Amino acid sequence: MQQESTAEQVKKVFIVPRWAGGPQDDWYPWLGEQLQAVASEDGMRYQMQALNMPAWDLPVIDRAEEYLRKVLPPEQLGPDVLLVGHSVGCLAILHYLARVAEQHPNARPVGGVLCVAGWFSVDSPWQDILNWMDTPIDYEAARRLIPQDKLMVLLSDDDPYTSGYQENEHLWEERLHSRVSILPGRQHFSARLDFDVRDAVRDLAGALSGMESH
Numbered sequence: 001m002q003q004e005s006t007a008e009q010v011k012k013v014f015i016v017p018r019w020a021g022g023p024q025d026d027w028y029p030w031l032g033e034q035l036q037a038v039a040s041e042d043g044m045r046y047q048m049q050a051l052n053m054p055a056w057d058l059p060v061i062d063r064a065e066e067y068l069r070k071v072l073p074p075e076q077l078g079p080d081v082l083l084v085g086h087s088v089g090c091l092a093i094l095h096y097l098a099r100v101a102e103q104h105p106n107a108r109p110v111g112g113v114l115c116v117a118g119w120f121s122v123d124s125p126w127q128d129i130l131n132w133m134d135t136p137i138d139y140e141a142a143r144r145l146i147p148q149d150k151l152m153v154l155l156s157d158d159d160p161y162t163s164g165y166q167e168n169e170h171l172w173e174e175r176l177h178s179r180v181s182i183l184p185g186r187q188h189f190s191a192r193l194d195f196d197v198r199d200a201v202r203d204l205a206g207a208l209s210g211m212e213s214h
Contacts, residue, residue, distance in 0.1 A: 008043065008044065008045050009043065009044050009080070009206075010044070010045045010047060010080055011044050011045070011046050011047070011080055011081075011082055011111065011205045012048075012081050012082065013031075013035065013046055013047065013048040013049070013082045013084060013201060014048075014051060014081070014084065015028050015031070015048070015049070015050040015051060015084045015086065015089070016053065016064075016068070016083070016084070016085045016086065016089030016090075016092050016093055017050065017051065017053060017086055017089055018086040018087035018088060018089060018117070018188070019056070019087055019088045019129075020056055021056065021086065021089075022050075022056070023050035023052055026086065026189070026190050026191070026192065027189070027192060027193055027194050027197055028050040028086075029050070030192055031048065031084075031197060031198055031201070032046075032048040032050070034193075034198045035048055035198065035201065035202075038198075038202065038207075041207075042205065043207070044205055046205075051067075051068075053067060053089075053092070054067050059092070059128070059132070060131075061092070061095055061131065061132065061135055064092040064095065064096070065092070065095050065096050065099055068092065068093075069096065069099075069100070072096075074100045074103075074104040074107045075104075075107070077100070077107050077108050077109070077110055077145065078108040078109075078110070078111070079110070079147075080111060081110045081111055082110065082111050082112050082113075082114070082201060082204050082205060083097075083110055083112075083113045083114070084113075084197075084201060085113070085114070085116065085118060086116045086189065087117045087118070087119065087161075087188065088129075088132060090119075091118070091120075091132050091137070093113060093115070094137050095135075095137055097110075097113075097141070097142040097146065098137050098138040098139070098141040098142040100145060101138075101142060101144045101145050102138065107145060108145075109144070109145045110145055110146060110147075110150075111147075111204060112146070112147070112150035112152070112204030112205070113150065113151045114152050114153075114154070114197070114200050114201060114204060115151070115172070116153075116189045116197055117154070117155065117156065117159060117186075117189045118153050118155070118168070118172065119161065119162045119168050120133065120171045120172075120175075121167065122161045123161060123162060123163055124161075139175045139176055142176070143176055143177070146176075148177070149179060150204060151177070151178045151179065152179045152180075152200050152203065153169075153178045153179065153180040153181070154183060154189065154196060154197065154200060155168060155169060155181070155182050155183070156182070156184070156186035156187060156188070156189065157182055157183070157184050157185070158184070158187060159186070159187060160187060161188060165182065181196070181200075183196055
């Protein structure tokens with residue numbers, strides 16, 4: 001078994017769901033199936049885990065951080081780890097990475113981060129979401145654990161929660177030097193399938209680099 005694992009690249013993909021989302025919601029199960037389907041073509045072995053975040057009907061930053069540190073201890077970070085956030089899950093990932101970078105200076109950078117429908121502000125915030133909007137994140141610290149050009153953000157031009165998507169695009173670029181793509185008609189990326197999400201993960205894994213050169 002040990003020899004087999006060194007012959008192929010293993011990528012561990014962790015999904016942090018949207019507000020009130022669970023492992024079986026939206027495109028999360030589909031993404032796992034799709035990555036398995038293209039694994040041999042990509043020369044990868046994808047291990048995907050959609051996380052069952054604690055009390056995610058009313059997400060709390062400290063509890064999210066604590067849970068992520070339990071599922072993914074700082075010493076297990078490295079280039080084989082890909083983090084995928086959906087909506088509030090994107091902020092949970094940034095809080096987690098910033099805290100790890102501050103407390104564990106020897107932690108290794110992850111292979112990449114994909115933020116789907118990520119936001120820093122929403123149109124009609126309520127108190128529980130204001131806690132996420134107003135709590136500061138050390139972006140410099142978070143970026144120390146994300147390689148250059150390995151933070152990808154997918155936004156939609158018709159997201160019902162963030163009509164000012166251009167502002168969020170600007171903030172992602174300014175604060176984190178992100179690669180942002182604006183996709184038409186995706187709402188809040190809650191469909192059961194989305195090939196752009198799949199291919200963004202493959203891009204971060206390095207599976208598409210050879211194809212893009214043709």
